[in-house]
Amino acid sequence: MIELKGISKSFTGKKGSIHALKNVSLSVKKGEIYGVIGYSGAGKSTLIRCVNLLEKPDTGAVVMNGVDLTKLSPGKLREARSKIGMIFQGFNLLKTATVYENIALPLKLTGLSKQETAERVTKYLKIVGLEEKHHAYPSELSGGQKQRVAIARALAHEPEVLLSDEATSALDPDTTEAILDLLLKINRELGITILLITHEMNVIQRICDRVAVMENGEVIEEGITKDIFTAPKHTTTKKFVNTLFSHQIPDQMLTELNKTGHVVSLSFFGKASGEPALALVSKKFDVYPNILSGSIAQLKEESFGQLVIHLKGEFAEIEKALAFLRQQQVQVEGVVLDESKNKRIS
Amino acid sequence: MRAKINEFLELWGTDLWESTIQTFQMVGISLAFSILIGLPLGVLLVLTRPGKALGNKFFYQVLNAFINIIRSVPFIILLFFILPFTKMIVGTSIGVKGVIVPLVVYTAPYIARLMESALLEVDRGVLEAYEAMGIKTRHIIWHVLIRESRSSIILGLTIATIGLIGASAMAGLVGGGGLGDLAYRYGHLRYEVDVMYITVILLIILVQGLQSAGNRLAARLKKD
Ligand SMILES: Nc1ncnc2c1ncn2[C@@H]1O[C@H](COP(=O)(O)OP(=O)(O)O)[C@@H](O)[C@H]1O
Ligand SMILES: [Mg+2]
Numbered sequence: 001m002i003e004l005k006g007i008s009k010s011f012t013g014k015k016g017s018i019h020a021l022k023n024v025s026l027s028v029k030k031g032e033i034y035g036v037i038g039y040s041g042a043g044k045s046t047l048i049r050c051v052n053l054l055e056k057p058d059t060g061a062v063v064m065n066g067v068d069l070t071k072l073s074p075g076k077l078r079e080a081r082s083k084i085g086m087i088f089q090g091f092n093l094l095k096t097a098t099v100y101e102n103i104a105l106p107l108k109l110t111g112l113s114k115q116e117t118a119e120r121v122t123k124y125l126k127i128v129g130l131e132e133k134h135h136a137y138p139s140e141l142s143g144g145q146k147q148r149v150a151i152a153r154a155l156a157h158e159p160e161v162l163l164s165d166e167a168t169s170a171l172d173p174d175t176t177e178a179i180l181d182l183l184l185k186i187n188r189e190l191g192i193t194i195l196l197i198t199h200e201m202n203v204i205q206r207i208c209d210r211v212a213v214m215e216n217g218e219v220i221e222e223g224i225t226k227d228i229f230t231a232p233k234h235t236t237t238k239k240f241v242n243t244l245f246s247h248q249i250p251d252q253m254l255t256e257l258n259k260t261g262h263v264v265s266l267s268f269f270g271k272a273s274g275e276p277a278l279a280l281v282s283k284k285f286d287v288y289p290n291i292l293s294g295s296i297a298q299l300k301e302e303s304f305g306q307l308v309i310h311l312k313g314e315f316a317e318i319e320k321a322l323a324f325l326r327q328q329q330v331q332v333e334g335v336v337l338d339e340s341k342n343k344r345i346s
Numbered sequence: 347m348r349a350k351i352n353e354f355l356e357l358w359g360t361d362l363w364e365s366t367i368q369t370f371q372m373v374g375i376s377l378a379f380s381i382l383i384g385l386p387l388g389v390l391l392v393l394t395r396p397g398k399a400l401g402n403k404f405f406y407q408v409l410n411a412f413i414n415i416i417r418s419v420p421f422i423i424l425l426f427f428i429l430p431f432t433k434m435i436v437g438t439s440i441g442v443k444g445v446i447v448p449l450v451v452y453t454a455p456y457i458a459r460l461m462e463s464a465l466l467e468v469d470r471g472v473l474e475a476y477e478a479m480g481i482k483t484r485h486i487i488w489h490v491l492i493r494e495s496r497s498s499i500i501l502g503l504t505i506a507t508i509g510l511i512g513a514s515a516m517a518g519l520v521g522g523g524g525l526g527d528l529a530y531r532y533g534h535l536r537y538e539v540d541v542m543y544i545t546v547i548l549l550i551i552l553v554q555g556l557q558s559a560g561n562r563l564a565a566r567l568k569k570d
Binding site: 079086088095096106110 | 472478490496569
């Protein structure tokens with residue numbers, strides 16, 4: 001659906017030139033939600049802005065449905081853009097226009113008839129759940145409501161793709177959840193492909209099918225969300241995953257516990273698979289598991305849990321217990337003393 | 347008292363009325379032309395600013411310098427300095443017609459500056475959102491850039507209009523007429539102080555009225 005091929009982009013600023021994107025390639029499939037995560041300054045915004053050519057890449061191609069957008073004439077590009085919706089962290093609504101006008105004006109300017117415009121505004125305000133706010137001005141709306149208007153404005157052009165540049169980053173956690181649910185609904189019910197960028201792992205966790213991790217203008221890791229969660233390879237990816245599982249166990253305690261057994265972390269999918277396996281372990285082997293910390297993250301399709309446990313017992317028994325756990329599809333990793341004061345699982 | 351007022355009006359009423367109309371004419375017509383020139387110049391200043399949509403350093407700097415140069419010349423000097431230009435444009439350098447050219451030359455660059463600062467207040471993100479929706483640049487200029495800054499534009503135009511009233515008072519020197527001319531000719535040159543006081547009061551009322559009307563309109567147009 002969208003293919004970015006070897007995109008590079010430099011900016012020449014006051015302090016010399018910045019290589020914001022270095023030969024980045026991505027491909028987003030039709031109907032999926034693709035997430036790009038990275039720290040601030042990684043080049044995410046530049047990347048997503050290259051998709052609809054708000055930023056013109058120095059080299060590379062942006063291919064959408066087989067057409068290279070970088071090769072289009074200004075007129076054709078405008079046409080293509082009207083089929084690519086975009087939402088932003090700052091909402092970017094007209095302050096001087098009502099909710100209705102904010103959605104209607106761009107439609108009118110792209111040549112839609114008055115009646116058709118009215119129908120679309122009503123339809124999409126309903127989809128985002130703001131029917132009763134037709135006549136409100138943006139200043140009278142909450143952040144979440146403003147983002148809903150912006151989403152309705154984007155959807156009203158009936159795009160095939162929705163680009164989201166940190167759409168939830170300015171919102172509180174509850175509102176973020178609600179907007180993410182809305183994006184999921186749009187994706188599922190209207191079949192709109194979504195490419196989003198974020199610096200928050202929970203956004204990826206909740207709605208993304210696939211994810212790319214960016215750092216210093218490069219994609220350093222890419223894959224299915226589930227795989228990135230279970231087996232992150234790059235340090236930065238691990239850090240992002242750990243923002244969801246922050247098991248903080250004091251080093252001193254670890255040292256103590258390691259004397260009487262073994263501290264390990266268990267990762268597993270599905271709510272059920274972790275604890276029953278653990279219960280079995282204590283029955284089958286001569287070990288005493290003790291849960292130090294645990295948490296579960298709800299991924300788009302299934303839940304992913306992590307437990308940090310202390311297995312007390314003889315070394316040989318512990319080894320057998322761990323082998324058994326691995327057999328049960330539980331991923332086992334040893335916990336070692338970290339250079340930082342508090343241990344985080346990696 | 348009443349008799350005195352009647353006597354004064356009898357004597358000066360027509361002159362005052364005519365001068366007021368002349369002031370309105372000069373200011374109105376000059377303002378219209380100044381907006382027609384100044385607003386597009388303001389838009390150009392914003393668009394050609396380095397790093398903006400049509401970023402063009404050379405064009406921007408030339409325009410910028412040009413505006414600064416005109417704006418550094420006091421109106422009274424400009425009035426005489428451009429006499430040949432005035433004559434070339436309207437065929438005469440005196441009367442209301444002859445005054446409008448220097449007033450426009452004086453006010454248009456001022457309006458361009460005021461518009462520039464008003465337009466710069468518009469959030470770049472909104473412009474981008476419209477660009478991303480495939481909207482034509484000229485539509486973005488009118489429906490986003492100018493629309494979103496309309497409150498600041500009105501305030502700027504109010505300031506420009508008041509400046510214009512002040513400048514038009516000096517226009518008497520080339521026979522433009524108007525309230526300022528009346529005050530100067532009778533009040534100063536012939537010591538008819540009553541006439542001077544009344545014209546000054548009329549000017550004060552005019553300026554006050556304009557400013558509060560401008561403020562009120564700007565507040566109504568502002569929705570945030
Ligand atoms: N218009 C620009 N001019 C100069 N530098 C820019 C511009 N846009 C982005 N950059 C630089 O490019 C890098 C990547 O920025 P950005 O894509 O915004 O990162 P992110 O969205 O991941 O935070 C940063 O170093 C930023 O300063
Ligand atoms: Mg960004």
